[in-house]
Amino acid sequence: MRKIKDDIIEKIIFFCGILSIVFVVLIFGFLIKEGISFFKEFGIVDFIIGKFWYPSANPPEFGILSLIVGSVLVTVGACIIAVPVGIMAAVYISELAPKQIKDILKSLVELMAAVPSVVIGFVGMVSLAPLVRVFFNIPTGLTAFTGSIMLAFMAMPTIVTISEDAIRSVPWQYKEGAFALGATKWQTIRRIVLKAAMPGIIAAIMLGIGRVIGETMAVMMITGNAAHIPHSIFEPVRTMTATIAAEMGETVTGGLHYRALFAIALVLFFITFLVNFIADLFLGRSKNK
Amino acid sequence: MKTNLYQNKMLIDDLSCFFSNKCVLENVSLSIIKNEILTIIGPSNSGKTSFLRTLNRMNDFNSDFSRKGNVFLDEENIFHMNMEKLRMRVGMLFAMPIPLPMTVYENVIYAPKRLGVIKHGKKSEMDAIVEQALRDASLWDEVKDRLDSSAMKMSGGQQQRLCIARILAINPEVILFDEPCSGLDPISTAKVEETMIALKKRYTIVLVTNNVKQASRVGDRTAFFLMGRLIEIGGTAKLFVSPKEQKTNDYITGRFG
CATH class of the missing domain: 1.10.3720.10 (MetI-like)
Known part of the structure; x- marks a missing residue:
């Protein structure tokens, strides 16, 4: 019985610990997904060294x-x-x-x-x-x-x-x-x-x-x-x-x-x-x- | 001041010390002779460490501390001296080895460089000081190949001898040892004791120790403190063989303390 209790508590603690890693990975993944698809369309070099930020001009x-x-x-x-x-x-x-x-x-x-x-x-x-x-x-x-x-x-x-x-x-x-x-x-x-x-x-x-x-x-x-x-x-x-x-x-x-x-x-x-x-x-x- | 056959290095005149008005040292008068090892023994709470720490004014950092009486170094009152200058002349070694968080080399050269003993130190000049100090502390042969590694990685006995070297590098006149071997094994202790005996040719040494045997091994003269009073002072051999006071006898034979 004590063994089972021990196991459960250990699992819960493990879950809490792993949670923060999951969050960071999820955030990072989400950013990459949206970011990469943008870079495919616009180009990463133009993005970084471009001097003008006119998102609503035509062309933007x-x-x-x-x-x-x-x-x-x-x-x-x-x-x-x-x-x-x-x-x-x-x-x-x-x-x-x-x-x-x-x-x-x-x-x-x-x-x-x-x-x-x-x-x-x-x-x-x-x-x-x-x-x-x-x-x-x-x-x-x-x-x-x-x-x-x-x-x-x-x-x-x-x-x-x-x-x-x-x-x-x-x-x-x-x-x-x-x-x-x-x-x-x-x-x-x-x-x-x-x-x-x-x-x-x-x-x-x-x-x-x-x-x-x-x-x-x-x-x-x-x-x-x-x-x-x-x-x-x-x-x-x-x-x-x-x-x-x-x-x-x-x-x-x-x-x-x-x-x-x-x-x-x-x-x-x-x-x-x-x-x-x-x-x-x-x-x-x-x-x- | 009484004239003495020997030359007095330090003279303690009727010194009393207090921590928040509690008296820890009562009317102590004694002299420290040049080039001797004066050992101070006594049970804990006897005031021997407070006494030692007064000699280079380390107690002044404690705001509860106050004192009466005077201490003279070469007939100059230490309480009228510049505190930093005094500590360069009266160095101190603590119970726990405290290497500074740097390399072996830097530890030794730290004080001479920072305190202006050598000006615009040339590398060769600094090397010579480091080597000499480490040799005097009988540490050179053990560390000469790793002067650039961290002092924190050395063994306790080596660290303690490094601390001795660090003090020697600024060439003090008096060195105060505050139970320098309390954290060391017997072999390291023996090495530190050898070093102390070798050093008394050039320096005056005051050693506070809990180890009565150690006092009898290295001391020229020994003082016995009890409850903040100086009970007896005299030649080590004489004090250990035929003490004048019953209390001294009880302590060195291990009847209390």
Whole structure:
């Protein structure tokens, strides 16, 4: 009897475990199916390096280079802001802050992670965008730069909390060992603590990037959504995610435009996969050392 | 200050230590003579580790810690010295070997490079420092072919000797050993002890140990701590054969502790 119970529970757990794999494979399969049929009709090279996205022109143009540039620009911008600030905040929280400040900061950062992206987008649109427009004296405040700042806010909680965990789990003995050699606090943090915590910090950055690159609602609201290749970060851009979200409702199911959006999703999936892969490579390398 | 036949390296003058107002060390005064191995024995809670950690101010990281009295290094009050400079002169080895998460080579060269002992280190110069430090720690022959592999993969005894090498690389004057062999097997222990004896020609060594036998093997002088007080200090041979205090006798013969 106990044996049977054991078996059943084991089966249930196995089923739950396998479920996530099934989901990913199904999603991937679906994307490939729709994407491939699009590529057969339109051509993958024209799709990737085409500069014009005119899905409803006649004949339609499906070039997503401007969308890729938009996504990359906003993501890189967000990382440039969020990564240094996030890591330094994590160092401050885990190594330097007095107890009370530490507790307050930690709960505030966690609270920040709970803000829905539409709220972030809304705040960015009504408060940050006018500021950017006036400050840089440009025609519109809805730019890649504005998007980067708001996305940096979204990525920061992830980066801070996970890096903070990694830094805190560096054994106290490492620090003590470095101090006993006459290292200053800053030398210890930079050379020992950050180095030992590096795998965790890289994982944190990658998760942050993952959040930024997949973010849809906020970027749709604050980047201006102009599908052209920008000359600077102070111009409106349109990201891949925003394109899918904005246009999916207008397409004919099974039509060329509909499948083009799936092809974009496929590209997006590929990029995220690449980011994860690079992260794993880094993590693997630092572990082997 | 009393004048001494020998040269005092460190002088501890009426030192008391407290952790959140609980007294862990009471009015300890003693001197540490240049180029000796002073061993400190005592049961746990005797304050011997707190004493050792005060000598290079490692206790200062603990915000509950406070102290009275003074410690002098070459007649200079250590509590008026720059903390990092002090620790470069008074190195410390811990109970658990703690290699830093890098290669063997980097572990040894870390401190000289970062702390500016060598400036704009030439490769040949750095190699020489690493080799010398590893030789002094009697580790060179075992690791010379794998300086670039991770220090974390070495055995416990090797790691502990690597930690010794790491301290030697910055050329301190005093080395504090905090139960350095408590996690090691007898053979590794013997090697660490040999290393310590070889090192006293150039360094002054203070060794805190739970192992009374070890104290009698390597110590020139031995101090016995109990409940935060210094009970007795004297030549190791004399202290082990004919201690002045009954408590010392009880401890070294294993009647308590």
